[in-house]
Amino acid sequence: DGGITQSPKYLFRKEGQNVTLSCEQNLNHDAMYWYRQDPGQGLRLIYYSQIVNDFQKGDIAEGYSVSREKKESFPLTVTSAQKNPTAFYLCASIPQTGRDYGYTFGSGTRLTVV
Amino acid sequence: SQKIEQNSEALNIQEGKTATLTCNYTNYSPAYLQWYRQDPGRGPVFLLLIRENEKEKRKERLKVTFDTTLKQSLFHITASQPADSATYLCALASGNTPLVFGKGTRLSVIA
Numbered sequence: 001d002g003g004i005t006q007s008p009k010y011l012f013r014k015e016g017q018n019v020t021l022s023c024e025q026n027l028n029h030d031a032m033y034w035y036r037q038d039p040g041q042g043l044r045l046i047y048y049s050q051i052v053n054d055f056q057k058g059d060i061a062e063g064y065s066v067s068r069e070k071k072e073s074f075p076l077t078v079t080s081a082q083k084n085p086t087a088f089y090l091c092a093s094i095p096q097t098g099r100d101y102g103y104t105f106g107s108g109t110r111l112t113v114v
Numbered sequence: 115s116q117k118i119e120q121n122s123e124a125l126n127i128q129e130g131k132t133a134t135l136t137c138n139y140t141n142y143s144p145a146y147l148q149w150y151r152q153d154p155g156r157g158p159v160f161l162l163l164i165r166e167n168e169k170e171k172r173k174e175r176l177k178v179t180f181d182t183t184l185k186q187s188l189f190h191i192t193a194s195q196p197a198d199s200a201t202y203l204c205a206l207a208s209g210n211t212p213l214v215f216g217k218g219t220r221l222s223v224i225a
Contacts, residue, residue: 006157035215042216043158044215048212058212088155092157098209100146100207102161106157107156108156
C-alpha cells in the first residue's frame with residue numbers, strides 16, 4: 001500500500017544534540033511538508049518542498065533544517081538552536097502544488113527533550 | 115494577520131444527533147477549504163474539500179458548507195456515533211500556498 005512512513009515514532013533528545021526525523025513516501029508525490037503540533041495547538045508549518053532539490057521556509061523554520069535530494073525522502077533535522085523542540089512532528093505530501101489535493105499525512109514522530 | 119478560528123475546543127453531543135463544527139477565518143481569501151479528522155497520537159486524515167465557488171459538499175454522513183461572505187465554513191456529522199469522536203481540523207489555502215490549519219475542535223459523541 002502507498003503511504004508516508006515517519007520514523008522513529010518516539011524520539012528523545014538531549015540538550016545540545018541534533019536529531020533527524022525521517023519521512024519517506026512511495027506515492028510518487030512532488031510536494032512534501034513538515035508541520036509541528038503542540039498540545040491544544042493547530043499544525044504550524046516548518047518547511048516545505050514543492051520539487052526535488054528545492055525547499056522553502058515555513059512560519060517556524062528557525063532551529064530546523066531539511067534536505068530534498070530524492071523525491072521520496074524529506075528528512076527534518078532539529079538542531080540545538082531550536083530551544084523548545086518537544087512536540088509532535090507530522091510529515092505530509094500531495095501529488096503537486098497548484099491543485100487542491102487533500103494532504104496525506106504520516107503517523108507522526110513525538111520528540112521529547114530529556 | 116491571517117487567523118483561523120474553530121468555534122470551540124471541545125463539543126459533546128448525544129449519539130444519533132447532528133454535530134455542527136464551525137470554522138471562521140479573517141484576513142484571508144482562500145481558494146478552498148479542507149476538513150480533517152485526527153485521532154490521538156495519529157496524523158490527520160483528509161475528509162472533505164470545498165472550493166470558494168461551491169456552497170455545499172456532501173460525503174455519506176458528512177456535509178460541509180462554505181460562505182465566503184461570512185468567511186465561515188460549517189462541518190456537519192449527521193446521525194453521530196461514538197466512533198466519530200475525534201479532533202476535527204479545518205484548513206485553508208489558495209494557489210500554491212501550503213495549508214494553514216485551525217487549532218481543531220475535539221468532538222465527543224456520548225452513547
